[in-house]
Amino acid sequence: MWNRVSLTLKITGPLIIMEIMGLVFGGLTLVSKIEKARLKEIDTLLIGQADLIEESLKVTHGLPEKGAKNELFGELDRDPKVFFQIVDGTGTIIYTSKGPKATIQTQISQLIMERAQKPLAPEELFVMSFGGELWRSIKENIEYPDRTGSLLKWQVYTAVDQTASMSELYFIRKLIFGGAILLAIVTSLATAAIVLLTTSNLRLFAQSLAHINPDNPVWNFNVAAQSAEEGLLFTSFGKMMGEMETARQNQKLFIANASHELKTPVAGMMAALEVLLSRERAVADYQAICRDLLKTVKDMRRLTGVLLDTSLIEGGKIQQCLPIDLKTLIETVMDRWKPNAKAHNISLRWQFEKGQFTVMGSLELVDVAISNLLDNAIKYSYQGNEVELHLRRQTDGFIKLSIKDYGVGMNAAEQEKLGDIFFRADVSRSNKDSFGLGFANAKKILHSHGARLLVNSTPKSGTEISILWETRVPPPTADKTS
Amino acid sequence: MKVLLVEDNQLLGRSVKLGLEELGWIVDLASDGEEGLYLAQNSTYDIFLIDRMLPKLTGIEVIGKMREGGINGAAIIITALGTTSDKISGLEIADDYIVKPFEMGELVARMKAVYRRSIGKSNALIECGNLGINLNEQSVSVNGEKLDLTAKEFDLLESLATRQNHVCSRAELSGLLYSFNGEPESNSLDVLLGRLRKKLQGATVEIVTVRSKGFMLRVE
Numbered sequence: 001m002w003n004r005v006s007l008t009l010k011i012t013g014p015l016i017i018m019e020i021m022g023l024v025f026g027g028l029t030l031v032s033k034i035e036k037a038r039l040k041e042i043d044t045l046l047i048g049q050a051d052l053i054e055e056s057l058k059v060t061h062g063l064p065e066k067g068a069k070n071e072l073f074g075e076l077d078r079d080p081k082v083f084f085q086i087v088d089g090t091g092t093i094i095y096t097s098k099g100p101k102a103t104i105q106t107q108i109s110q111l112i113m114e115r116a117q118k119p120l121a122p123e124e125l126f127v128m129s130f131g132g133e134l135w136r137s138i139k140e141n142i143e144y145p146d147r148t149g150s151l152l153k154w155q156v157y158t159a160v161d162q163t164a165s166m167s168e169l170y171f172i173r174k175l176i177f178g179g180a181i182l183l184a185i186v187t188s189l190a191t192a193a194i195v196l197l198t199t200s201n202l203r204l205f206a207q208s209l210a211h212i213n214p215d216n217p218v219w220n221f222n223v224a225a226q227s228a229e230e231g232l233l234f235t236s237f238g239k240m241m242g243e244m245e246t247a248r249q250n251q252k253l254f255i256a257n258a259s260h261e262l263k264t265p266v267a268g269m270m271a272a273l274e275v276l277l278s279r280e281r282a283v284a285d286y287q288a289i290c291r292d293l294l295k296t297v298k299d300m301r302r303l304t305g306v307l308l309d310t311s312l313i314e315g316g317k318i319q320q321c322l323p324i325d326l327k328t329l330i331e332t333v334m335d336r337w338k339p340n341a342k343a344h345n346i347s348l349r350w351q352f353e354k355g356q357f358t359v360m361g362s363l364e365l366v367d368v369a370i371s372n373l374l375d376n377a378i379k380y381s382y383q384g385n386e387v388e389l390h391l392r393r394q395t396d397g398f399i400k401l402s403i404k405d406y407g408v409g410m411n412a413a414e415q416e417k418l419g420d421i422f423f424r425a426d427v428s429r430s431n432k433d434s435f436g437l438g439f440a441n442a443k444k445i446l447h448s449h450g451a452r453l454l455v456n457s458t459p460k461s462g463t464e465i466s467i468l469w470e471t472r473v474p475p476p477t478a479d480k481t482s
Numbered sequence: 483m484k485v486l487l488v489e490d491n492q493l494l495g496r497s498v499k500l501g502l503e504e505l506g507w508i509v510d511l512a513s514d515g516e517e518g519l520y521l522a523q524n525s526t527y528d529i530f531l532i533d534r535m536l537p538k539l540t541g542i543e544v545i546g547k548m549r550e551g552g553i554n555g556a557a558i559i560i561t562a563l564g565t566t567s568d569k570i571s572g573l574e575i576a577d578d579y580i581v582k583p584f585e586m587g588e589l590v591a592r593m594k595a596v597y598r599r600s601i602g603k604s605n606a607l608i609e610c611g612n613l614g615i616n617l618n619e620q621s622v623s624v625n626g627e628k629l630d631l632t633a634k635e636f637d638l639l640e641s642l643a644t645r646q647n648h649v650c651s652r653a654e655l656s657g658l659l660y661s662f663n664g665e666p667e668s669n670s671l672d673v674l675l676g677r678l679r680k681k682l683q684g685a686t687v688e689i690v691t692v693r694s695k696g697f698m699l700r701v702e
Contacts, residue, residue, distance in 0.1 A: 256563055259564075260535045264533075264562055264582055265491060267582035268491050268494030271493075271586055275497050275501040275504065292492075292493050292496070
């Protein structure tokens, strides 16, 4: 499920959640701080009012004095924004201020009395809310000596109208939360837009891949990378496409060459037989054409074998990796090729250093590789010459097998193309026994075995092919020659 | 008809050459692109039969260089490459394209068709005055009566008849009548022309000599 979610959503989702969380936390903190400061201000005002009432209070005959005798108390008593109520020790209301409207007085008085039922700490602040009004109140206990000398224990409830201040506070709270939500929306949209923009090339890249035709894999993508990562991705993909195209062209070339090599002799045999049977001929004519046909069939059998070798090697896997005794293997290969060398009037000479020459790999494949190289050396030698094989261990520890002929050789351009499937050096093209696969197969086999191939060739002088195997076995001491 | 066959497979080249020669055609065989181009540039041919994948120069390159050099004879590519794209690329430069392996009958039929197209004929019959030349049967008649010609005389008449209103030089005619290595004796063309003129006496055509230029067939 998670794997199917788009990258844009995966990036923007957590970012937006984090942004909202940050804004909510920030908003709450800000609101809390503002509220605290505002309430503190309001409470300071309320306490000041309460203190003022307490100070202005003068008692005569157990009741507060008013009128001209106590002008300040009178002003507070008439202030519509201030309400106070004095309750004696028995809970009886001794005095209620006259400033606010009668309905408000009644409401506040009722709420104060309800509040008075609950135990309240001295100077405890509380809020009263009724009919759209917001009043904040405080209770104070006072002890007051009467003119008669007795000590009065009263409770003074002072309330101040804070409707405007509290409404302002609630408005600021709404404003902060509204602003936070708006900011969250704006930043979320901006985040989504940035992510969409930065992943747009990836979407174009993915769409371009969908249009690649497997039969003709051309990748048309002309979008400039907008980041280092995109650059790396596009360059790497382009490089991979290039390598795939090269492999495809090589495969195409291989098929074209294989078709040519297989279809041409079939066409030759068909044409020869049709011409042969088109009219009566002398026996010698039949024999001559039959000899040609037999040779062609043999060539085709050989080509089929080599193509099977090629497909086996193209598979690229060494099925069995076992120790190979190179001396025994080379002797076996030479025994097999001696009749062929003799038929070409070529003599095989060999020289082995003393000691063990063991490499790891597939005996069957290494046999094919050495056979192909020896076959080439015989094929491209001038008649009457020698082909020499040397097996020795170099001072750097490498085992070296060199196969040297004194034949047609190759120029630099031909050496460069050596190893391409179906490549035949032009001078040797007249040699109809060659398919141009032997060296290519040998090269592939030896490379898959970790061996290196060195070619040293001079036109009309000959070619020396050296195979180098890396080994940790110490060098031998004496030579064995034939 | 004279054919240049360029094919590197020895058996196929020799067999096709023999098959075509037994039809009475003159065939030169080259085994690589360079040799084929050399023959094309140094002799005269009615039709070119060229393998596509050749050593040294590919068949396409040979035809390209021939065309660049003004050699515009009919060319057929023979090849193992039989995909549509291969055929399209081949037909962009050649007149026909035959995929290996092929049957000799089909090859010959296509060569004749391409040759007819190259000389602007829709059928195998060339008529000059009261003379009728059947390219398929390789026969000639005057007023419907068959004329007895040797193979070389027929080739000479065909060469002149397919190039009416064109003066054929002595070298061009020799190139068309003899294989590259079969150099004729110095007066053999004159002897051949003399014999053919004699046999065409009842026809309303005559072989005229254009001084210092060559020969042409003229309808009287």
